[in-house]
Amino acid sequence: MRRNIVLIGMMGAGKTAIGAELARRLGRPFWDTDSEIERAAAMTIPEIFARDGEDFFRARESEVLSRVLASGSSIVSTGGGSWIREQNRQRIAQHGVSVWLDCDAETLWHRVRARPTRPLLQTVDPRGTLERLLAERSPIYASADLRVTATRADSIEDTTNRVLDSIAALEPMILEPK
Numbered sequence: 025m026r027r028n029i030v031l032i033g034m035m036g037a038g039k040t041a042i043g044a045e046l047a048r049r050l051g052r053p054f055w056d057t058d059s060e061i062e063r064a065a066a067m068t069i070p071e072i073f074a075r076d077g078e079d080f081f082r083a084r085e086s087e088v089l090s091r092v093l094a095s096g097s098s099i100v101s102t103g104g105g106s107w108i109r110e111q112n113r114q115r116i117a118q119h120g121v122s123v124w125l126d127c128d129a130e131t132l133w134h135r136v137r138a139r140p141t142r143p144l145l146q147t148v149d150p151r152g153t154l155e156r157l158l159a160e161r162s163p164i165y166a167s168a169d170l171r172v173t174a175t176r177a178d179s180i181e182d183t184t185n186r187v188l189d190s191i192a193a194l195e196p197m198i199l200e201p202k
């Protein structure tokens with residue numbers, strides 16, 4: 025049954041923060057695929073990228089995603105690149121509703137620039153890289169079931185309310201207790 029709620033979108037869009045709040049409000053399990061990958065490997069994401077490379081990370085990401093979706097009615101916060109792989113999109117569509125947290129480049133940059141935890145932004149021009157990734161990925165993120173804008177002006181609470189409202193309008197059964 026498609027009862028998982030899966031948050032997708034760029035790094036810094038708020039997937040982890042909003043996902044944790046959704047899980048708290050709905051009383052459902054919460055999984056963050058980045059954290060699960062780190063836990064299983066006993067390494068940080070930058071360490072995994074540095075030692076084993078991005079392809080290895082993407083393979084682990086697909087495995088973790090399948091595993092957490094199997095639980096059936098969780099809130100799943102994905103990594104920024106998860107939705108880009110077609111096999112992940114299919115798996116998510118089978119097991120849940122996908123919600124794109126759509127965030128502008130200014131907000132994303134404001135949130136991610138302070139933390140060196142995103143290996144894809146370790147370039148000479150990290151802001152330019154972020155903008156390029158956003159432009160490349162947005163048409164793919166747009167194929168999610170739902171799109172909720174999540175910009176700097178919105179609190180975590182506001183954005184969480186809008187995610188819940190949009191799911192209620194599309195598929196209210198997903199929000200019902202088991």
Ligand SMILES: Nc1ncnc2c1ncn2[C@@H]1O[C@H](COP(=O)(O)OP(=O)(O)OP(=O)(O)O)[C@@H](O)[C@H]1O
Pocket residue numbers: 033034035036037038039040041042058101102103104135142174175176178179180181183
């Ligand atoms: N709506 C919001 N209002 C205020 N702060 C927010 C909001 N959403 C996220 N934040 C803050 O922005 C930062 C980045 O958010 P978060 O880590 O949830 O992004 P993410 O989408 O999970 O990124 P990644 O793909 O890199 O894991 C965090 O410090 C978080 O608390």
Ligand SMILES: O=C(O)C1=C[C@@H](O)[C@@H](O)[C@H](O)C1
Pocket residue numbers: 034035058069102103104105106141142143144
């Ligand atoms: O946007 C991306 O491709 C990534 C985002 C993060 O959540 C991590 O999954 C990793 O840093 C890669």
Ligand SMILES: [Mg+2]
Pocket residue numbers: 039040041056058101102103
């Ligand atoms: Mg996250």
